[in-house]
Amino acid sequence: MHIVHPDGSMDFLATSPHFAARSMPINKLPGHWVLASAGKRVLRPGGRELTNRMLNALAIGSKDNVVEFAPGLGVTAQIVLDRRPSSYCGVEREPAAAEPLQQRFAASQVRFVQGEAQKSGLTDGCATVVYGEAMLSMQTPEQKQRIFVEARRLMGPGGRYGIHELCFLPDDISPALRRVIQAELSTEIHVGVQPLSRAEWTALYQQNGMTVSWTSQAPMHLLEPWCMLSDEGLRGGVRIIFNMLTKPELRKRILGMRRLFHKYEKHLGAIALVGTVKGAH
Numbered sequence: 456m457h458i459v460h461p462d463g464s465m466d467f468l469a470t471s472p473h474f475a476a477r478s479m480p481i482n483k484l485p486g487h488w489v490l491a492s493a494g495k496r497v498l499r500p501g502g503r504e505l506t507n508r509m510l511n512a513l514a515i516g517s518k519d520n521v522v523e524f525a526p527g528l529g530v531t532a533q534i535v536l537d538r539r540p541s542s543y544c545g546v547e548r549e550p551a552a553a554e555p556l557q558q559r560f561a562a563s564q565v566r567f568v569q570g571e572a573q574k575s576g577l578t579d580g581c582a583t584v585v586y587g588e589a590m591l592s593m594q595t596p597e598q599k600q601r602i603f604v605e606a607r608r609l610m611g612p613g614g615r616y617g618i619h620e621l622c623f624l625p626d627d628i629s630p631a632l633r634r635v636i637q638a639e640l641s642t643e644i645h646v647g648v649q650p651l652s653r654a655e656w657t658a659l660y661q662q663n664g665m666t667v668s669w670t671s672q673a674p675m676h677l678l679e680p681w682c683m684l685s686d687e688g689l690r691g692g693v694r695i696i697f698n699m700l701t702k703p704e705l706r707k708r709i710l711g712m713r714r715l716f717h718k719y720e721k722h723l724g725a726i727a728l729v730g731t732v733k734g735a736h
Contacts, residue, residue: 482704482707483645484645485645485646486646487646489709493698493699493702494687494691495683495687495691495695496691497687498589499531499677499725500622500726501677501726502676502682502686502725504673505725505727506727507534508727509588509619509671509727510534510538510617512668512671512727514615515584518583519540520581520584521544521583522543522584522585523535523544523545523586523587524546524586524590525547525588525590526552526556532545533560536560536565540564543560543565546568546570546575547567547568547569548571553567553568554567572605573602575605575609577609581609584614585606586616586618587606587618588618588620590620591618593646594649595647599651603663610732614732616665617728617729618656620725620726620727621650621726622651622653622723622725623650623722625652626652626653639715639718639719643715656728657670660728660730664732664733665730665733666731667730668731669728669729670726670728670729671726672726673725673726675720675723677725678709678713678716
């Protein structure tokens with residue numbers, strides 16, 4: 456959840472705690488810029504805990520070739536690289552994101568390329584694992600499908616595709632309530648938000664030749680103080696609290712988003728899924 460482009464990729468500059476605040480009034484910033492301006496680094500719906508669960512389910516090992524869509528600041532990339540896969544490739548739209556990441560993670564088996572989540576430019580069947588986080592929920596149904604098609608193209612039989620996204624609750628949520636939540640989220644966050652239910656996320660896998668082998672859900676606690684401390688650590692948590700206390704407009708925006716998450720806590724959560732490619736390509 457950084458600067459989200461139509462293809463699902465994100466701008467590196469938006470993740471700077473100071474860039475967004477200098478460029479646009481806080482009350483006009485997209486929600487992910489607001490959080491970045493406060494110093495928040497982990498911007499996944501289910502926090503670091505759900506990310507770790509997804510990575511455990513992907514079971515990345517030394518024989519895996521991994522592709523990540525829109526790695527952002529590289530928080531999840533670092534966790535993946537600690538598992539020592541055979542290779543890792545991060546696909547970023549903007550050179551301003553890819554180049555600093557390549558410098559940070561300089562290694563022969565690690566590369567960051569400029570490309571789109573829907574059109575990475577990588578070769579067919581080059582990956583055993585593909586994953587992306589906090590990006591599909593911001594896409595139209597057509598874009599979601601294109602990104603799934605690209606993930607499927609990159610994997611051979613047995614490949615695993617993991618996602619970590621927003622989720623409507625329950626599966627049979629009324630269409631009217633769904634539209635209300637989407638509208639309020641989009642207005643508050645200043646970015647179009649289109650989550651899916653668990654059944655709908657699962658259907659996307661099935662439509663693209665994959666079987667969902669694992670799923671896990673979590674409450675939308677991204678902006679709860681205890682969750683921020685868990686995700687960001689003591690120093691990061693203190694930084695965010697200090698910025699909120701000293702910047703009234705920043706505090707107003709973050710608390711507004713938090714109130715909205717509370718308002719719809721029974722109908723909006725975080726979900727992670729892993730799908731496995733079936734049969735031959």
